[in-house]
Amino acid sequence: MPFARPVRPARPAVLLLAGVLLLAGCGSPGSSGSSGSTGSSGSTGKGGAAGHPVRLDNCGQExxxxxxxxxxxxxxxxxxxxxxxxxLADRMVGTATWTDPVAEGLEKANAKVKRLADNAPSFETVLDTEPDFVAASFASTLGKGGVAPxxxxxxLGVPTYLSPxxxxxxDNSGDGDGVRTEPLTMDAVYGEVRxxxxxxxxxxxxxxxxxxxxxxVTGATAGLDARGVTLMYWFANSQSPYLAGCCGAPGIVTDALGAKNAFDDTKEEWPQVNWETVADRDPDLLVIGDLTRKEQTAETAAKKIEFLESNPVTKNMTAVKKKRYVLLSGxxxxxTVRTVEGIEKVAAALRSHGLAG
Structure with missing residues (x-):
């Protein structure tokens, strides 16, 4: 759920770099395929390497x-x-747009890579690193109003990659975080890794x-029976909360556990819902985003729980009264690969609260 800032105009030095990249990096288009990412690779060419060039049809772009x-x-x-x-830390010259501390076990590798910005960097800042490849998780990051289309x-001859x-x-054509036309599965994440x-x-x-x-995933879900248990996922914002719809990453978690999402009747990725509707759905377990960024109200889990337990509309919800919370990183x-972390933690919480076998 990214929030981008406007792109600043490039300095003359950056425009000079752009010209160099344009001359050095232009290549012929690859073959077309499905709307996701399908890849093919050629033999070693002049200045190339074994298995390259690699050609991908990535989100409809060659x-x-x-x-x-x-x-x-x-x-x-x-x-x-x-x-x-x-x-690949030694092949990276920059990262950006963080919601959480880096995943456990990746701290040393991450420390080797320059953070260009905690949120969206400017196009100029990215070009200053002289990149030869740019990847992003969200279409809004590599779109109008994001870092750059x-x-x-x-x-400039710089290949880009968008998470399938x-x-x-x-469908990302609307103003929100998109609408799922079909349920997301871990196969999309595995495909991105590959x-x-x-x-x-x-x-x-x-x-x-x-x-x-x-x-x-197999280890976390082995023997788990959460049929009939309802879950609700709160990402951010206490004024008009972003809650998970049916079919994004929280849907992967819910389906893996055999549970039910309290908002599985909407295909919006992260619809904003009023608190009266939240209280009326009254889930068995609340999955709460514990974020370190500072863009919305109630980013941390502590702030979210404080709100839930003091707000007259939410304090009498079953999960709130019984303190049935599970905290997840954004x-x-x-x-992402950390969706698996979500499956593990929600599975453990279901068991600890006696909601699943």
Missing amino acids: VEVDSPPRRAVSLNQGTTEIMLSLG REQFDK SDCVGK DLAQVFGVQERGERLVAGLKSR QAMNP
Whole structure:
């Protein structure tokens, strides 16, 4: 759920860099495929590497990467953590747009990569790193009003990659966080891992990461029976809360556990709902986003719980009275490798509260 800032005009030095990148980085378009990411790779060419160029049909855009990137920029925490998990810190020159501390185990790798901004950096700031590859988790990041539309990077010969989880089976044409036309699954996240592993020429690492994630899902859900249990996911904002609709990352968590989302009747990614409706739905367990950013009201879990327990509309909800809360990072509530963390933590909370076997 990103919030971008306006793009500032480029300085002359940046425009000079743009010209250099344009001359050095232009490539021919790749082959077309589905609306997600499908990849193919060619043999080693002049100045290339084994398995390159890599051609992807990514969110309906043809992308060609001539050689494994050496100066990659990730514009969202989700793509950053995939790259770090693939052992690519030494090939990254910048990250941006963070909602949480980095995933456990990635702290040392993350410390090696410059943070360009806690939120969305300017296009100029990104170009100052001289990137040869740019990735983002959200269409809004690589769109009008975000860092820059993908076309602006294309003109400079810089390949871009957008997480398939934010385009496949999703309509982002409205003003909100998008509408799901079909339920998201972990296959989209696994596909993203494999795409990025192919782009960087580390396919074996990608397969190991995917296998590890699948194993964790199996372990978390083994023997779990949460049928009849209702969950509600609150990401941010105490005035007009963003709550999860049916079919995004929280839907993956809910479906993996066999539970029910209290707002499974809306396909909006994160609809804003009034508190009277929230209280009326009265879920068994509240899944609460614990964010470290400072863009909305009630970002931290502590602030959210304080609100729930003091507001006359919410304080008598079943989950509030029984303090049935589970705290998740923002990344665990977004479609990323940390969605698996969400499955694990919600499963553990269901068991600890006696809501599931």
